[in-house]
């Protein structure tokens with residue numbers, strides 16, 4: 001139900017789906033209202049979400065870096081450089097091979113949109129506006145000029161909805177003109193055109209005198225007691241579900257409640 005509400009494009013659909021949540025669980029309703037609809041729903045998010053609805057993009061990078069997080073900072077930088085070079089190279093190769101006007105994932109989204117509006121009837125309103133009547137009787141109005149449709153998909157995703165694609169087909173307008181620039185293959189290629197070079201040998205690059213004279217010592221800090229924390233702090237509104245802890249058993253007798261140092265069981 002939360003997914004249905006979060007992915008709704010129209011205000012009415014959102015309200016209907018949120019109404020179901022309201023009926024099902026007061027606690028869940030309060031939780032979602034406290035977070036604020038702008039933070040989790042596509043309809044009320046103030047910016048552009050495109051076709052992505054992810055909780056936190058930084059989480060994914062955090063996860064990829066988790067293995068090297070405990071390393072010294074220079075090692076960590078080298079790890080990041082190698083990882084990003086690998087990622088960039090794979091994406092550069094993939095985008096260079098691609099022949100379509102938009103990325104393969106967006107082409108798939110477009111194919112889904114075409115499938116969903118199959119059998120619809122189209123009628124002309126003005127030279128750029130069309131009315132599309134679906135097989136179930138729903139009517140949508142699309143404007144190719146302003147790239148908007150009453151189904152809200154076109155303007156929210158910047159990917160043409162099935163109605164817009166039908167309208168474009170009726171006048172022979174190329175589909176590629178309807179997509180946002182961010183989805184085009186050219187933008188995809190340009191995104192990964194940059195190169196992150198590996199670290200140079202010391203002395204390979206001339207250093208400014210001010211930096212060369214600088215004596216940089218590690219900061220004076222007190223090492224906190226205990227094992228360093230390697231888990232990140234939860235962000236606002238995030239509830240961490242505690243993992244099921246394994247019952248600690250004594251390594252000598254196998255009984256829980258004590259360990260092998262204070263084990264008194266005669267063996």
Ligand SMILES: [Zn+2]
Pocket residue numbers: 140142149150151152153154161162163164
């Ligand atoms: Zn539409």
